[in-house]
Amino acid sequence: MKTFVIGDIHGAYQALLQCLKLSKFDKKKDRLICLGDVCDRGKQIKECIDELLTIPNCVYILGNHDAWALEWAIDGKTSEGWLDQGGALTVKSYQGTGMPKEHIQFLSQALLWFVDENRLFVHGGFDPDCSLAETSKETFIWDRTLIQKAQQMHLTFPDYKFGDYDEIFIGHTPTINFGKAEPQKFCNVRALDTGAGWGAKLTIMDVDTKQFWQSDST
Numbered sequence: 001m002k003t004f005v006i007g008d009i010h011g012a013y014q015a016l017l018q019c020l021k022l023s024k025f026d027k028k029k030d031r032l033i034c035l036g037d038v039c040d041r042g043k044q045i046k047e048c049i050d051e052l053l054t055i056p057n058c059v060y061i062l063g064n065h066d067a068w069a070l071e072w073a074i075d076g077k078t079s080e081g082w083l084d085q086g087g088a089l090t091v092k093s094y095q096g097t098g099m100p101k102e103h104i105q106f107l108s109q110a111l112l113w114f115v116d117e118n119r120l121f122v123h124g125g126f127d128p129d130c131s132l133a134e135t136s137k138e139t140f141i142w143d144r145t146l147i148q149k150a151q152q153m154h155l156t157f158p159d160y161k162f163g164d165y166d167e168i169f170i171g172h173t174p175t176i177n178f179g180k181a182e183p184q185k186f187c188n189v190r191a192l193d194t195g196a197g198w199g200a201k202l203t204i205m206d207v208d209t210k211q212f213w214q215s216d217s218t
Helices: 013-022 045-052 064-075 080-093 101-108 137-142 145-156
Strands: 003-006 031-034 058-060 114-116 119-122 167-170 184-186 189-191 203-206 212-214
Touching (some): 013 045, 013 203, 045 080, 045 101, 064 080, 064 137, 145 167, 145 184, 145 189
Parallel strands (some): 003 031, 031 058, 119 167, 167 189
Antiparallel strands (some): 114 119, 184 189
């Protein structure tokens, strides 16, 4: 079994299919770790979640946009802030019928973090000075300080490790913010959100070989 990690999908259904095809992902054998934010900004959120549900070995990590979408799906909350940040496209994706039970369950069961072979997978970040159990949900899904600190530290101490992990894979902060279209590595932190849903590309990576594949721009 191979393990792949994919950045923020943001409703980019064709990009998701393209990444799975380019990487030769085997649904029957391989594992896919999603770094969160399948919801919002793109037009085909429903189709994306339908596709992820066909992958038996899918590890899904909750993103901040997923948390917003869940509030709408469960409680009907549609704050202007969320709608303006791409939530309107999530609502539209379900064509006024609401999110089906299996999609609510999929997002409700999402993890805040996942550790495998001393690799940490989170959406936004974490506090290296706290245990994962002591870290707040808000930090996991909203944090950008980890990637900022990693960028700074990498300039002088590229071998520095945040936490006790060999590698940390994160989404949330698009690499296009740094002027980069490809995934970036700062110290032991790898940024996999390459801007899908922002007019840029979706990225999938083999976590062992670090080979990666990218969709066309979304």
